Amino acid sequence: MSDIHGHAAQHEGQAPAFYLEEEHHPEGSTMLGFWLYLMSDCLIFAVLFATHGVLGRNYAAGPSPADLFDLPLVAVNTSMLLFSSITYGFAMLAMERYEKKVTLFWMAITALFGIAFVSLELYEFAHMIHEGAGPQRSAFLSSFFTLVGTHGLHVTSGIVWMFVLMAQVAKHGLIPENKRRLMCLSMFWHFLDVVWIGVFSFVYLIGVIG
């Protein structure tokens, strides 16, 4: 508001202009917009968590979490995602120093950890389905596969995005556009790790102790 008053008062005698002539905040709103996307994504996960909270004990005389979940495997999976978080952090630090090769190196490491995570999760899913504990077995398993599968799909798209950005950085370097994209992927990747904290605490650990 002070802008408008100042502007109107500066040109007294002329017709007052009640609008901003310069474009307000031309860049820099991408981060806020992407953050709002993440918050809406968070609501998707909240609904899936609520569904699992409601249905998570309805085994339909089928297997329970204690029968199915292999906690050492989940622990390894969790560490993969945690390692990928810090390696992406190192990529961001290298980006700020404009070290293109180091950035690409840490992004590749992050993608490898992400691939390891998705592979272990697919192995777990295949193992469960092979044992007859597929999503159609009980309400507990339906909600489990929906929640954990949605998270896995997010990680998979994050990996695809990582490779696309690696190609972009390799071709065009650390230009402002690529830095902005890397920042968005950073938020996305760390956000997925935050969701995974909820998954391993609420679904796996509390599921196993019953």
Place this chain on the structure above:
Amino acid sequence: MTSHAPSHEDAFEAHHGHSHGHEAGHGTFKSYVTGFLLSVILTAIPFWLVMADVLDSAVPTAAIIMVLGAIQIVVHMIFFLHMNTRSEGGWTMMALIFTILLVAIALSGSLWVMHHLNANMMPMSPEMMKNMP
């Protein structure tokens, strides 16, 4: 009014400079490593509690897991997502608080309603059970 113009210019520059600062991120090597070490500890404790069967009863174990999970989420928000009350003029924090409110309503509301729905369901007699499809 002429004295006002430069101060406005300064404020604009300062604000602008900050927004660039946000784009570049606030992370340092130290903050990433601190966040990582805290996360490792906060992940290891709940897994140890469950896998080594440390506590006999389930309820305190579940409570500790939930509390440690909540702390770890805050750690990730601060050290990895660089959340603070200043970025984007406080709007990221505002959006986060609004989302937390919606998540709390969705989670507690669903559990509450469905718990009462289960409790108030008509009890089933053995005859009804027999005639089920």
